[in-house]
Amino acid sequence: MSNRPAINVRSMDLHTIKVACSNCNLRELCMPVGLSGEEMERLDDVVATRRKVKRGEALFHAGEKFESLYAIRTGFFKTCVTTEDGRDQVTGFQMAGEIIGLDGIVNDLHSCDAVALEDAEVCVMPYDRIEDLSREINGLQRHVHRIMSREIVRDQGVMLLLGSMRAEERLAAFLLNLVQRLHARGFSQSELILRMTREEIGSYLGLKLETVSRTFSRFAEDGIVEVKQRYVRILDTDALTRLVNAVQPACH
Missing domain, CATH: 2.60.120.10 (Jelly Rolls)
Known part of the structure; x- marks a missing residue:
């Protein structure tokens, strides 16, 4: 209790x-x-x-x-x-x-x-x-x-995410899943405001805070996303999908 x-x-x-x-x-x-x-x-x-x-x-x-x-x-x-x-x-x-x-x-x-x-x-x-x-x-x-x-x-999706994916794949799957769920509610297919902190994202994905921040920066440098604090704009959905190797775990 x-x-x-x-x-x-x-x-x-x-x-x-x-x-x-x-x-x-x-x-x-x-x-x-x-x-x-x-x-x-x-x-x-x-x-x-x-x-x-x-x-x-x-x-x-x-x-x-x-x-x-x-x-x-x-x-x-x-x-x-x-x-x-x-x-x-x-x-x-x-x-x-x-x-x-x-x-x-x-x-x-x-x-x-x-x-x-x-x-x-x-x-x-x-x-x-x-x-x-x-x-x-x-x-x-x-x-x-x-x-x-x-x-x-x-x-099951979370177990797959944590058991077999690298940091880039975990964050890519997380972002794709989140924007898809938001789009089902009438929001943009490519833009979102993260309501959770990077530390909370790391806790969920089994990653350290530094790894989450570094991976976001790498995505931005590669032109995959645009990041301004909690604002995220997905510039290349196909690149994120390729990172996940065509596996879309249901990481809600």
Whole structure:
């Protein structure tokens, strides 16, 4: 169990408001498609609230009781675990339209921290109600299974990334994956603002901070990317793809 102080649920409730999935512009990203009007109304009743999370604050901590899944409406999160020697190991980055909290299903306890990298807002989905409703709505059940399967594929991709790729290949795969996910949300195919630090990128990719910075500089010198602090513009997508040797691990 974590010895961190428990989250003050009462104070969080001051930042919750009624939300309707049927009117959300991220609906197709985080909710099943093809539901009837009646089914959407029932889902609206389950996804009853939004919660605001300030930059640097945790949505949940490792060791806390698992109660809900969270659909990210705005903002960026990182998930991380604390190693035995006290270091924070980043295990993933999540953005708007994605679901977090699945780590808590297996033991009814969260196994990682989820920390906002910028001011964020999430939709709270009590898991027991989602479970009950998914038994009655096949589309929802399939969607939950698809999300779980995606997590498995994501983990496999990270293992491939860390086990067989050089630093240049790891960073190239990371940038390609990130810009593809952002493009699916209507953003540019070639420009992005990194919400995470280079140190956090290194923690996720299994690289030292100096290696991440050096690799960014090498990409810039080779005309592959343009980098200005956290702004990154991809100038040569084909070059990044060649670096990954045509392997696109799902490193979310």
